[in-house]
Amino acid sequence: xxxxxxxxxxxxxxxxxxxxxxxxxxxxxxxxxxxxxxxxxxxxxxxxxxxxxxxxxxxxxxxxxxxxxxxxxxxxxxxxxxxxxxxxxxxxxxxxxxxxxxxxxxxxxxxxxxxxxxxxxxxxxxxxxxxxxxxxxxxxxxxxxxxxxxxxxxxxxxxxxxxxxxxxxxxxxxxxxxxxxxxxxxxxxxxxxxxxxxxxxxxxxxxxxxxxxxxxxxxxxxxxxxxxxxxxxxxxxxxxxxxxxxxxxxxxxxxxxxxxxxxxxxxxxxxxxxxxxxxxxxxxxxxxxxxxxxxxxxxxxxxxxxxxxxxxxxxxxxxxxxxxxxxxxxxxxxxxxxxxxxxxxxxxxxxxxxxxxxxxxxxxxxxxxxxxxx
Numbered sequence: 001x002x003x004x005x006x007x008x009x010x011x012x013x014x015x016x017x018x019x020x021x022x023x024x025x026x027x028x029x030x031x032x033x034x035x036x037x038x039x040x041x042x043x044x045x046x047x048x049x050x051x052x053x054x055x056x057x058x059x060x061x062x063x064x065x066x067x068x069x070x071x072x073x074x075x076x077x078x079x080x081x082x083x084x085x086x087x088x089x090x091x092x093x094x095x096x097x098x099x100x101x102x103x104x105x106x107x108x109x110x111x112x113x114x115x116x117x118x119x120x121x122x123x124x125x126x127x128x129x130x131x132x133x134x135x136x137x138x139x140x141x142x143x144x145x146x147x148x149x150x151x152x153x154x155x156x157x158x159x160x161x162x163x164x165x166x167x168x169x170x171x172x173x174x175x176x177x178x179x180x181x182x183x184x185x186x187x188x189x190x191x192x193x194x195x196x197x198x199x200x201x202x203x204x205x206x207x208x209x210x211x212x213x214x215x216x217x218x219x220x221x222x223x224x225x226x227x228x229x230x231x232x233x234x235x236x237x238x239x240x241x242x243x244x245x246x247x248x249x250x251x252x253x254x255x256x257x258x259x260x261x262x263x264x265x266x267x268x269x270x271x272x273x274x275x276x277x278x279x280x281x282x283x284x285x286x287x288x289x290x291x292x293x294x295x296x297x298x299x300x301x302x303x304x305x306x307x308x309x310x311x312x313x314x315x316x317x318x319x320x321x322x323x324x325x326x327x328x329x330x331x332x333x334x335x336x337x338x339x340x341x342x343x344x345x346x347x348x349x350x351x352x353x354x355x356x357x358x359x360x361x362x363x364x365x366x367x368x369x370x371x372x373x374x
Contacts, residue, residue, distance in 0.1 A: 009114040009138040011085060011122075012146045015129060019122060023138030024089050025106030025113040029146070031135040031153040032056045032082035035301065036123045038280030041067075042348020043102070047081050047111075048074040050165040050188030051257060051299045053230035054156065056083040056134050060123050064115075065090040068098025069105040075190040075347065079106075080165070080230075083136045084113035085122070112136050130275045131156070131301060156301060157273050161231030162187035162239065162258065166209035178203035180364055183221035185211060185242070187229030187258050192347040196357045197225065202364075213245040223252035223364040226259030228343065233261035233271050233302055240265045247337060252363040254356070255339035257300055263339045264304040264330070267315055274326075277301035278342075281349030284322040285342060287329070293322065296342040297349030303327060303341065336363040 006022040013034065036058035037046055043064050046052070064086045084106065093101055106113055114136050126132075133153045135146045165188030173194055182197060184206040197204055205219045216224070224246050233240075243266040246253060255263045261271045278298040285296045304327045309315055319329025319340060331338035338360075344353035 007138055008141065009136060010141045010143075010146070011114055011117060011134060011136050012143060012150065013125075013134045014132045014150050017125060018143065019114075019117045021114045021116040023113070024086075024103060024115050025084065025111045027138045028112045029135065029137040029139055029149060030056070030083040030112040031133060031149050033131055033156045033301070034058065034085075034126060034134040035131060035277055035279055036060050036119075036126055037299075038282060039348060042281065044069055044073045044105070045075050045347050047079045047084070048076045049190055049299060050076050050080050051190075051228050051230050052081045053161050053165050053188065054159070055081055055230075056085060056136060057081045058085045058119055058122055058126070060119050061087075063088045063090055065102030066093060067095040068093030069100045069102060070095075070098050075192060079109040079111050081111070084111060085117055085119065085136065086113065086115040087117060087119045089113070089115040112138060114138065126276050131273070131277060157232055158235050159231045160235040162229040162236060163209045165229050167206060168208055170205060170207050170211070170215075172203070172205050174198040174203040175201075176203055179368070180223075180361060181205070181219065181221045182223050182225055182364070183207060183216040183219055184225045185209070185216075185227060185259075187227050187239070189227035189229075190343070190345060190347070192345040193227065193256065193343075196345050196354060197361075200357055200361045202361065209239070211242070213242060216246070217249070221251065222368055223254070223360065224249075225360070226253070226255040226262055228257035228259065228299075230258075232273070233258055233265055236262070247332075247335070250335055252360065252367050253337035254360040256343060257341060260330070260339035260341045261302055261304060263337065264309065264315075267312060267332070269308045269312055269315065270305045271302050272305055274301055274303050278321070278326075281346070283342065285319050285328045285353075286322050287319055289318055294352035295350045296328070296344075296353055297346040298342045300341055304330070336367060
């Protein structure tokens with residue numbers, strides 16, 4: 001059982017705003033870009049999402065940890081966030097299938113956390129002031145020292161984190177006898193994205209971030225999937241060049257989140273840093289092709305420039321965000337390549353958008369059956 005007396009902890013934002021609370025998890029100091037997630041459930045999947053690499057996460061629900069931790073409810077092999085900020089963290093859990101408490105999980109993963117913070121006020125502050133770096137400490141409340149830690153914390157703009165989040169070796173998933181072979185470029189891919197492809201009969205080879213086109217082509221893929229991941233897509237010119245090479249094969253292409261942004265950059269469309277990003281499992285998106293809306297799971301701090309996309313002769317918009325009009329999906333006009341900014345695997349979240357995996361597999365099969373000289 002957790003101690004009933006927790007040491008004091010402090011959260012300091014780079015604009016000088018300071019919050020005090022209680023320590024939870026590892027005693028220490030950690031820093032990164034602060035962001036918030038509006039989801040009420042799925043905290044374990046969120047903490048292990050590689051797209052959160054380098055960030056301090058505010059969970060905006062009032063209570064976190066009440067249903068405990070279960071070993072298979074993860075999107076990677078460890079917690080990826082740099083620190084956690086909550087209103088109330090439950091010391092007890094009610095789910096019989098859970099194997100440990102949230103506090104045990106944070107301690108096992110060495111994560112510094114602070115709770116008893118007014119997260120609603122904090123989220124309003126971030127929404128008004130925008131994304132910024134912050135530091136959490138449960139070992140010192142010396143603000144001058146913490147300010148120095150902040151000054152040494154790199155900004156997310158210009159930061160390439162995909163190589164850190166990627167696998168360090170290629171591996172395969174699915175049935176090798178499958179008639180559908182997909183090359184997956186891993187920049188921080190979530191496990192359930194891979195599972196969604198495998199569930200549709202695909203045989204995958206997952207490649208690390210440093211892969212070459214020739215290595216991918218040696219697998220003889222029928223299509224390419226470029227994954228989600230952390231960091232600034234504009235800081236990855238070598239990856240943009242790889243995406244251009246992939247597109248030159250004319251094989252079906254599907255990108256999610258970072259993969260969406262890389263597809264834009266490969267077509268000469270810039271990306272930009274958002275004011276505070278989109279993170280949660282209740283974001284409304286409109287499909288402009290079907291004219292239907294979807295409730296989506298999102299986690300991104302960068303987006304595609306809408307003005308440049310509208311001027312493109314090669315690309316068209318397929319999805320928009322109904323809250324702020326930002327670009328949520330696009331496709332190439334003259335070849336089978338498309339992408340979305342949000343997460344259609346939706347773990348956690350509603351499954352409104354999983355049809356996109358079906359669309360991709362359908363495109364791959366059409367490519368396989370197309371005449372050689374088509």
